[in-house]
Amino acid sequence: MSALNSGWQSAVKKAKKIGNKVDKIVHNYPKLPEFPLGYESLPFQIGKNVSVKSYNAFLDRSESSGYKFRWENRNVYIIEMAGLQHEAAVSVLFKCFDRPNNGANRGPIGVYGQPYHYDPTGNGEKIAPDIAVRGSNAHILLPSNPHPGFPPGDVNGNPHARIICEVAYAQNINAWNTKCEAWMYQNYVRCVLGIKLFPKIHVGRTVHQIMIARLWTRVALPGSVLSTDATLATAGVHVTEAKIGLLSFSYDQISKG
Template identity: 40%
Template sequence: MKVLNKLLPNRPCFLDQPLSEDSSNKTIKGYNKFLESQESSGYKYQRRDNGNVFIIDMNNPEHGLVASLLQRRFNVPNANFDYNLPIVVDHFSPSGNGQLIAPDVTIYPNANHVQQPHIPYPGPPPGNKNGQPHARIVCEIGNEQSTKEWNDKCQLWMNQVYIRYVLGIKLHKKRNGKNNFGQYHRSMTAKLWQQGAGYQEWQFGTLIRKKQTPTACNSPNLPHYQINIPIAQVFWDPPLLPADEYIPTVPNSLATETAPVNFIIDLYRVQQLVLKEQNNV
């Protein structure tokens, strides 16, 4: 795919060949190859309906370290496994129309614990070209990305019924004032969308967004600032759809008395990581 650099007022843009009715599949395929080749470039891309490919966010230390922290938290149930992990934590997943979407973190079950596709890629059940299951949990971290774009991207994932939860974390711009440790105050928002149940929201930075009011997220292990996601939802695999009465369970290897029931994300830990890694000069 031929990609041309083009500057827009607020962000760089890569412009690909215009879509036409008979070339859309080819253009999507070209975009997928482009995305795969740029996977570790430090940019997040999004292809718009008109064929334009935009940089919607840029990686930086705090963005990358928040993604790493989330990956570690979602890997906790895998602690007793050296290989053939029951839960796969990755950062790439397909969308429903053959176009790849690159979230920051994806969590999906080991293929040994769910149904194999009845029909080769893209299924059903949905999966990727390597035969791996579709993500059940997706994490999106917005940094330079606008709040609206971040929110829209998170909501877009909920169109796929196999995605049970979307965790979005938005790091807003640094404030002018500093705390007692010489770190710039910063507002941060977390949202957790649950399939069929709306979303929850947390303001967990040092200041509430658009206000000078401090948040109550001021120490670790505060129940109101911990996000809990049932581990069993990674193994959501109904025999038939719709699946209103279906209840997922974890495989026997994760069903021990001491095994955790939920993934737990402590938002204070996220806050402190961001404050330490941001540029405080």
């Protein structure tokens, strides 16, 4: 009996492997690189002629840990990685938005890392912000119908994020800006906070790093200007920009603690 069970289990495993291979061929999934990528390699193309359906299925297969992707004209790219610079900024922002909950496990504000939504300017492809903030399910109206709702929801039928945070390190400033503004095409999003990190510059024993923050809002704030996107400008979307630093620290300061 044990030999029969062992043979059955082996046959099931082989069938699953064959099924996975056929599934990949039929859907033309993007293929992750089999070697480590550096930031200098991004954006890195991993798929051609990939349908939206196959792209979304690829994301659902949970093969993408540590990477962020972009689907564009049936091409798929890795655009960001979970490096120290990127994740440190995300961690700080997460703590800031979660602070009003005063440590409660189920506070009134929900702060989530990379929940999938549908691209407001796309063709049904999924996108994930670095941070999504919304009211908890106990405090806001849940979507009565699947996407697009009403009210709007994420891909799993949860309420749509009201505040979006996008952090970029590998992405160039234009690509980062475009992604931030895409979220504002969803009227349910009240504001988008974008942080663009630039590479560190070493001058002697001192390290410099520049960061730019942009805040997109639906009301004018002091110092803000209308979005350069014509559609968003017509809708009254304003942008406020600030350079966070030139942040500097020396190796002497580090060695002294």
